Amino acid sequence: MEPAAKSAGVCPAKVSEILAKYSRRPDALVSILHDVQKEAGYLSEEAITEIASGLDIPVSKVYGVATFYTLFSTKPKGQYIIRVCENAPCHVLGAKAIVEALEKELGIPMGGTTSDGKFTLEYTSCLGVCGVAPAIMINEAVYGNLTPERVPLILKEYK
């Protein structure tokens, strides 16, 4: 499986190329942040500063937007981000046991990243696949109808 994110910084030339794609329009900021994060894995201070100067808007504004949305991260994360839904429909059908199985299998608490930088474990709000709850998302792939027994089998695909 192809990782969607690399845990490395992004070069200014790449940022510049992305800004040009959107004609350096400040109203495209959310799309720009999506693209830069896809390239770099996260939104570093350097990237945020670069974007701000490229769009001619304050750094604080870019940082404010980058930290508002849960899909953006200003810190490096694992190669695979495991997002676990713990909203009511998943909760009712046993999301807690899925969380425990993931924590045990990866040896990290929710919010943590494995020491090899491979996995980050975090909560997400509803993924919109409640017909197959409980569900998780690993990068862009969704898994549903989960049981604690299935967790190690799924993680094996990524290890």
Next chain:
Amino acid sequence: MEFYRSHVLVCGGTPCVLEGCKGVRDALIAEVKRRGLDREVKVVETGCLGPCDLGPVIVVYPEGTLYQKVRVSDVPEIVEQHLLKGRVVTRLVGEAPQAGVVKYEEPTYLGVQERIVLRNCGVIDPESIEEYIARDGYRALAKCLTEMKPADVIEAVKKSGLVGRGGAAFPTGLKWSFTANADADQKYILCNADEGEPGTFKDRLILEGDPHSILEGMAIAGYAVGANKGFIYVRGEYVLSIERLGKAIEQAKALGLLGSNIFGSGFSFDVEIRKGAGAYVCGEETGLIESIEGKRGEPRIKPPYPGTEGLYGKPTVVNNVETIANIPPILLNGPDWFRQFGTERCPGTKVFTLTGDITNKGLIEVPMGITLRRVIYEIGGGIPGGREFKMAQTGGTSGGCLPKELLDVPMDYFTLPEHGSALGSGALLIMDDSHCIVDIAECFMRFFEHESCGKCTPCREGTARLHEIVAKIARGEGKPGDLELLDELGSVMQVSSLCGLGQAAPVPIKTMLKYFRDEFEAHINDRLCPTGTCGI
């Protein structure tokens, strides 16, 4: 045109995709070919068929036999037995109500359903504009552009009685008229596909199953109000929706159904996709607008409303996906046709998503005003595992929780609020008697604390305090007066919060206090969780 004696429809909605429907589809195509049936049998990937927890599901026509949990290894048997010899593979039809055959049209699946919004979901290949057109697609747009004046279009929508299906239930025709009457050099149509209400996945499956219906509906709205530009704001997590919408836009442009001078009418309309980045509050229309403008998705103070001052300060119509999907059939068949469905006050249908402790989870569309009891027991197959129904939350996490005494209340946008709840987005979360009220309440309140954007104090502080108090009660640290405090705080939030998030956050807790107060009291007074769920 080719004619086939059988069609095999493979559900290609996300719930089935993640259970491996793509592999099943490929295996079916290969096996049909290997058996030399490829001129007689056509395998089609469609949008959502409905029974999401039974995926991957396929339907074989003309018989309408529904196979569930189909694996690649089942494919040779289905092809040999059913498609070659005409025998149903009974082991794959689930618990058949009669004689070993489950027909897709039977009550459990389509029986009491009325499909207007989902008219094409699970019927056509969503990636084929030709199939959409063959099902009257873009005919309503042609009718509007060539036979109707913009004012007539608005009048027809007004007469239909359609109200917004995102949850607010504002009359759609009236909303359009505000924008139509506004004087501006530029107007916009926004489709709100930032579906984030927990338990809701209807917009995802409408977009995946019938993307062209949204493009057509938006173009009609654009013509009616005088807008030539539309945006669809889709959740960033909805990868397949974004992909299929993108393809649909390309196809419509290639055939001149979007772009300039559509049908030679002089009317031009373009649609762009904007990807959300994970913020529940962006489902609020002004939060969504802020996000498209590249800002933090914090809701604006209203008025002014988007109808007169929206995106980039221009008059803007913001409609939910399901609302827009209703537009083409209303214009094509007329308002009177639409009013024959549903109730007098609330015509049409509602798409519901069934989740939680219910036998058949998934996507359904039923006449407005149907009772919870019929949905749970006639379509949903009841409560599994021999347990009892305890409560249902209608309208997602921002809706209320109803006890079994209210199972026969008609579900529409006006009746449910009389009982403290809401129809909202149409999410139905069913919970059996194994669940603790306080534990569930904590789950709800944790959600709102996390999703509050922080702009206004009543919501920012209120959601945090509601969660804190409920969490204390769950830990056995509740004290007398806590329930009154929850009630009072909730009331303050409802009247003083800036947007729907803070106004709706207390709704679930208030209905739980109203209908299940004794369970809260047991936690506080007796330090006892009656279901043994909480860590007391």
